[in-house]
Structure formats: structure tokens, C-alpha cells
Amino acid sequence: MASQFFSRLNMAVPPIGATLGAAWTTVRSALPDSCVNSQQDEQLHFAKFGRKPNDTELSNLQNSGAGGSLQRVDSFGDDESCGGGEFGSSRHKISEWQAGWNVTNAIQGMFIVSLPYAVLHGGYWAITAMIGVAYICCYTGKILVDCLYVTNEEGQLVRVRDTYVSIAEECFGRRVGARIVNTAQLIELLMTCILYVVLCGDLMVGTFPDGAIDTRSWMMICGILLLPCSFLKNLHHVSTLSFWCTMAHVVINVMIMGYCLLQAATWGWSQVPLSINILTFPISLGIIVFSYTSQIFLPALEGNMSDPSKFHCMLNWSHVAAAIFKSLFGYVGFLTWQANTKDVITNNLPTQGFKGVVNFILVIKALLSYPLPYYAALNLLERAFFKGRPETTFPSMWTVDGDLKVWGLALRVALVVFTTVMAISIPHFAFLMGFIGSFTGTMLSFIWPCYFHLKLKGPTLDWGTVAYDCFVIFLGVLFGVIGIYYSFKALVEAFQIGLPF
Helix, strand or coil, rough: HHHHHHHHHHHHHHHHHHHHHHHHHHHHHHHHHHCCCCCHHHHHHHHHCCCCCCCCCCCCHHHHHCCCCCCCCCCCCCCCHHHHHHHHCCCCCCCCCHHHHHHHHHHHHHHHHHHHHHHHHHHHHHHHHHHHHHHHHHHHHHHHCCEEEEEEECCEEEEECCCCCHHHHHHHHHHHHHHHHEEEECCCCCCCCHHHHHHHHHHHHHHCCCCCCHHHHHHHHHHHHHHHHHCCCCHHHHHHHHHHHHHHHHHHHHHHHHHHHCCCHCCHHHHHHCCCCCCCCCCHHHHHHCCCHHHHHHHHHEEEECCCCHHHHHHHHHHHHHHHHHHHHHHHHHHCCCCCCCCHHHHCCHHHHHHHHHHHHHHHHHHHHCCCHHHHHHHHHHHCCCCCCCCCCCCCECCCCCCCCCHHHHHHHHHHHHHHHHHHHHHHHHHHHHHHHHHHHHHHHHHHHHHHHHHHHHHHHHHHHHHHHHCCCHHHHHHHHHHHHHHHCCCCCCCCCCCCC
């Protein structure tokens, strides 16, 4: 009887190996081409965006030689300061995973604690926006990197530009383009660094509300902890810090989501609004839009990847993960606290001890988030002023052996000190950043990538892609105007109340 039972069971249940193989085939078919074929299909990713079938980089694929595959060629000669984007030297390459940690660091930032508050004001429309904005930002990142390349007569992809600035120089002119984009990038990066220091001070005061150390003193202590960033030499080290930043992000998600799941019996499913409040929804939209901006880093990350053909795959899945995490976190957080949801979700936590632990991990996350924008800002300054005479005004910061000069290290330390002093001395900095960032953020992440795409690739684009680029430009202008208005309004109200110290 037992043998008959098992024989019938084997006939009814397919072999485990075959089942797993079929499951993997199904999953594989859903993955982007560049994730599953590293030899040929990964080379297609540059030709997938806005090209007519007979006018892509693959038009000469059949006649491109023995391998039948496109080759990526950098046209910067032997200059090691080029080809790596704003992050400079490309000697230290990073994998697609390391690039993904950096993108995740940028788009899974400190805004996560405000996402349930965004759902409070935007309801299901805010959740939809978290997914839709992720798709748009992923798209603009791809077309921005596509603008770095042209196809030569042999059908090879040639990277003729290496930075966001070099694209702007081509579209706006060398003098105007470089200055405009350099200034916008530098403002965005430095203000992000300053904001991380401000958040550290605010979170530490929330962790120790009855302590003797005030907010500005905590900011100064955090600034001291950030001084070792001055010794960062390559993107590989920054990627390692971004990895641990992502781990801190996962821990925060697990802790807060775990608490929310324990309160599932009290979730207010009917409390999520279906309608839009035109007066409060722009607040949600601003939080969501500026939590996805990573375009400022993408040319540099792609240029420093050991296999740039994995770039689109990396960008796809980092944004898919961000959209899933953000929409679930915002939705579940609102279901738990409903109308009582605070602008920073940690203020809703039930006990001071629990709140203190989460705040402390958020401080660690902020400190680990700081190196990426700091390193990018540092390299922007270096490329603009310290590449050596006669190309720039000042000599290079580096010796012939690749070591940092003493005065170069002093300038790096000075940049950390500058961001700390600004965090301590500027009142209502978060509102000020929202006001200025509404312009620089939308220009860098929405408007300029699409404009550059139309300018450089326009003759090869079909009408659908042109229309979509114009639509994204319209959204960028709309988001920018809304953000500037509400940030300015908040600034005026804050100064009417008085200075915070």
C-alpha cells in the first residue's frame, strides 16, 4: 500500500528540479534583457529608448564583425581624469551591484520617514505617484546616459561625453552650459550634504530630548564624525558606505513595518482618501518627486562601471525596488496611524525608547548617506578648478604617485566644515532647501534630461518619444512651480514665527 501511494504521488507531483527550472524560465522571461544575457542582449540597452527600428545603434549589427555585437568605446584617450564622469578617475571600477547601492542611497533617502504623511494628504493618488514618478525618473536617467553616446561608422557605441556638464556644453554652449549645470549640481549636492547634518542634529535631540546637548551641538558632533570622508579616494569606497546605508534602511523598514503589522487589527482601510485635496496634495507630490532624484550621479556611475551594459538593468531594478518599498511603507504607515500620522513617522512611535532606537539608526543612515553627495561635489569642484594649469586656475590636488597633497586634504576637510557650519548657522534650512531645490531638482531630474534628449537625438526619435519627453518637461515645470510656491509660503510662515534659536 505504501509503495503504491508514493508511486501515485510521484506521478501527481512533478519533479522538484523540473518545477524549479520551469519557474526560473518564467522569471527569466520577465527580467530585462540586460539582466539575463551578458554577451549580446546587454548591448541592446542603448538602443531601446526613442529610436526608430531602422535608425538605432544596432542598424549595423549584422555587419559588425565576427562577434556580431556592439562595442563600447571611450574617446578620451589616456586621460585618467576623464571617462568616469563627475567622479573623476575611472581606474577603480565598480560592479553593477555597487552602482545599485549608490542609486539606492540616493532614491531611498531620508524622505522615507515622510511617506505616510504624503499618503495622508494624497491618498491613493500619492501611492500611484510613488510608482509613476519612479518610472519617469528611471526613464530620464536612461536618456541622460544615452546622450553621452554616439554611434560611429563601424556601428560602435562611442562615449564622446563623460559628464552632465559636457552634455550641457553641447546643447547650451561651452561657456553658458558648463556654468549653469555646474552651479545647479553644486547647489543641489551641497544642500543635500547640509540637510543630512541638520537631520542628524534634529534626530539626536529626538533621541535624547532631556539631554544637556542642544541641536546645534549635535550637528557639530556629527560634523566631526564626518571628517574621515575627506580621505575618500574613489567611488569603490563610497559604494561600500552606500551598501551599509542600504542595510540601515532595511533595518528601519523592518522595525517600523513590523510594528505596523502588529497593529493590523486596527488599520483604517476606509480612511485612505480617493479624492484629491488641491491645497494639500502638492505637499505629498513634493515629498515624492524629490525622493527619487538621482540623475545627478548617473553619468558618473555609468562611466565608472566595469560593465556599463548592466547600467539599465541596475537602474530598472533599483527603481522597481524603491517604488515597492516606498508605496508599501507609505500605505501601511498611514493605515496604522490614519489621521494622526505626523510629518515624520518616528514621532508616531508609541514609546520614547522605541522612537530613540529608530532615530539613532536614522542618524547612522544619514551619516552613511553623506559621502555620496559630498564626494560628487568634491569632484565637481576639482574638475572645475583643480585639474592643473593651464586647463584650470589652480594646480592638481594629486601627486604624480596618486597621493593627495596636504593642501588638497585641507580643502576636503574645509568642505566638510563648511557644510557643518551652514547647517548650524542657517535658520529653517529645510524650507530653504525645498525652495531652491524645487528649481534645481526639477531642472536636473526632469527638464534638462528630456531637453538634451530632444536636442541631441531629435532626428532619430519617433513622435511618441518626442511627445513623452515633452510631457515629462511639462511635469517638471509644474512640479517646480508648485514646489517653489509652497516652499516659499512655508519659509514666510516660519520667519513670521521666529528663528529656531
